Amino acid sequence: MTTPPLLDVEGLHVRYPVSRDVFGRPTGHVSAVDGVDFTLENGETLGLVGESGCGKSTLGRAVVALEPAAEGTVRFRGYDFARLSDDELKQQRRFGQFIFQNPRTSFDPRRSVGASVRMALDIQRLFRPRERDEAVAEIFRKVGLGPEHRARYPHELSGGQLQRIGIARALVLQPQLIVCDEPVSALDVSVQAQILNLLKDLRGEFDLALLFVSHNLAVVEYIADRVAVMYYGRIVEITSRRRLFDNPLHPYTHALLESVPSMDLAHRDDPAPKLGDPPDPTHLPSGCRFRNRCPRAFDLCREADPETVEVEPGHAVACWAVRGVDRARARETSATITKTEETT
């Protein structure tokens, strides 16, 4: 029997209220994560790419219990978050940490950065109190900063230095998973490379699994072992890095890859993919959510929402055209189709 994966997400839905009544009770919702399944193994890095509003950040927050699941389960180290008591959840939080996009806002402006990192140890009661300062100094060294940086306040440090400390704060608890939410998007290219390399080194040294959320395909290709592409709440393609970049199947993945401006002048005059404008997230199209922008859409796409299924081992895609499903075959599987239609 195989050991269960570090992270196992099944049928996850996360919803945000969009309207409330006079006493603040929600009356309407938008689904930021709309039925997502995936697993993550120990030491593995999964890249999660997509454009703004696709729900990738919400998904990242949900897997470390920063957003409650409306439906479905998140199983982390074998524990179902929804079934844990407050104390048990606090224990599990130590093993699943989070790094933010903007290092400036992720530090309390009234605390020195050393105190911010120490707070992690205080909350989790890791090490004896008198050993904690030494542990903080040690982790500062690991991320390439001197112990003297501990006394600094966030506004005194550069974005790159703060992001190093953001990594230190996550790392000091010796977690097994770190969710990195666009960790280099706010940084300059030269500093971005420092942070990516640091993450790569530390990942090996600490045997970390990373869920790396980014809109930047090149960055994801650099760091991820596997990649999932999200589009309006759904993972539309998930496979190994090599296969995703060499042999993308979903039309949306194609469009994304073709849109990235290349430094290679040979591609200077390649036409931009004609995708049209993104839909309103509160009124997604019927059937496949990508169909109104999709060059391969046909009548079935309007009628039924394709599920994310394996089309070859280790390569799952949510697309009728890729699966080669025509209307007749779709009727045979009408049971699943009716089910998915109800959810849209």
Next chain:
Amino acid sequence: MVTTTHDDRHGTAGSADDLLAIRGLRTEFGTGDRTVRAVRGVDLSIARGEILGLVGESGSGKSVLASSILRLIRPPGRIAAGEIVFDGRDVLAMNTRTLSRWRGRDIGIVFQQPQGCLNPVRRIGWQVAEPLRLKKGLGRRAAWDEAVQLLRSVGIPSPESKARAYPHQVSGGQAQRVMIAIALALRPKLLIADEPTTALDVTIQAQILELLRDSCRTHGTSLLFVTHDLGVIAKLADRVAVMYAGNIVETGSVGGILESPRHPYTRGLMDAAPRLRSSEGERLRDIPGSIPNLARPIPGCPFAPRCGLRKELELDRCDREMPPFVQSAERHAVRCWGLPEMRTANRTNAAAPEREIVR
């Protein structure tokens, strides 16, 4: 009229048919010992119809330079020295009235956040029509019709109905198209675009870049666009200027810069950016350290503290003296003491020969 071919032109010094020529520009913020010198003596020119990409990281002064050209620097900032000549007119000498007339008519601008630049309580059509009415003197009806035409030309679907929409009713990509329509409404000679696609999604970015390039090509508009992304440079620019810490360190044709970069900073930038479908297992070469404090005097080359070449060659001169621009190929100029042609000059410790040095 003086006709000079592009090949005669040096990398930085302008020639007579330049639309815009900047010389020795310095822009500062604040006073006393806290003065931040954001632009530290920049020479730059843009030819008619040329697309110039200004690339640099945060703190390089690229956006301040763009705002300086438009004289949009507000106190405590000021243009401390230099010269900006646009189409034969001295921009720094213009009075407020001439300046505001000039800004709308001869020069257009597109910013990073399109939604923030549009008036939230006015219909899009009127915002496009306004410059046509005010500066071109069109009547309401004629201005509206032309605004709809402009919206169509920037690729807004069903422009008749979208012209009646308010800014919050369109997506970010469409808002940027509207901004481009406004900027190009009066057919300016120069369009300045400051990170026009940074806030947009990658699929939208590709379309906006294409739109910018095609509109400028069609009307012969010069384009100065500011970006941190070398991929965007490759897509759009004819010529490139690389900025670091308030100085231009290298300038040349897009092919010259991207295919044979000579300044260690330009090379570093290219190595540091992850590329799609790069070879497996290749490690990104980061640039250690961070940008210098712009409130301090920088006697030598501002990149020296982070420069691998300076370290390798142990060039003390980099810390003491700013290198001059050296013409290294046609229309390609670099300022670096570490260049092979500069090293002889270093060794003899004499001033570099006049003919080699541009400025």
Next chain:
Amino acid sequence: MTVAGFDEEITVIPRWRRIGGHMLQSRAACVGATILLILFVLALFAPWIAPYDPFKIDPIHRLAAPSAAHWIGTDEVGRDLASRIIYGTRYFLLICLVTAAISSSIGTLLGLLAGAGSPLVDGVIMRFIDILLAFPYILMVLVVVAVAGPSLWTGMVAVGIAGIPGYARLVRSTVLTVRQEDYVTVARALGASRREILFGTILPNVLSPLIVYLAFATPLSALIASALSFVGLGAQPPAPEWGAMLVNSRTYLFSAWWAVAAPGLALCISIFGMNILGNGLRDVLDPRNA
């Protein structure tokens, strides 16, 4: 391995000393703090500083003009005005303290509960605050005084209660803003409990706007309390409260202007001092103002 990120070393200064240093640089804060300090000294050492007993009636020297014997003259029953103004600082500061304590403590608590609690708790508290706000400020004060009878204490309590909504709304909106900050999410991700987050991370970031508001709202409360005394619903004569002093002397405005001007000016200067102190504090308490 240390990254060469800093080309200069910043000496680390303790936070309190940095704030102190800033206070000295902010002229407004300095003047305000000095005025407040003078008030405290006068209140504390009134018996030693005041030249006369503030209650001692001297019919012979009634409404005497300012002179060497009576620096700012005497009132309608011959009491020394200077002494009464000096003793009046005690009333002024007491009013400030009590009203500020009542409105800020209850208001902050309600604001914290509303901002950090469930949407239901928030809804209930804020509707209650809305109801409080729906009554005109003065009307509410008058109702409380009418119910409890006019005295200095009921006046202060009434003004204190009337000030609650302002604090509650300020604290709630600040909490709602701070709660959205990434560093609060960080605390959650680290496993901090709700209480630890509320008091360890959110509250310190609410304090600066709260202190600034305190400096602006308190003099206003003091002014209202004095106004209550003026209309006879607060401190009662012969107490040397500035508002009460104004009532008695107002009939002599044209014959003995000093008897009106002295308490009026005292009130003015004190309130001005606290207001500019608030202005200065607002700049000083921002940690980004390094």
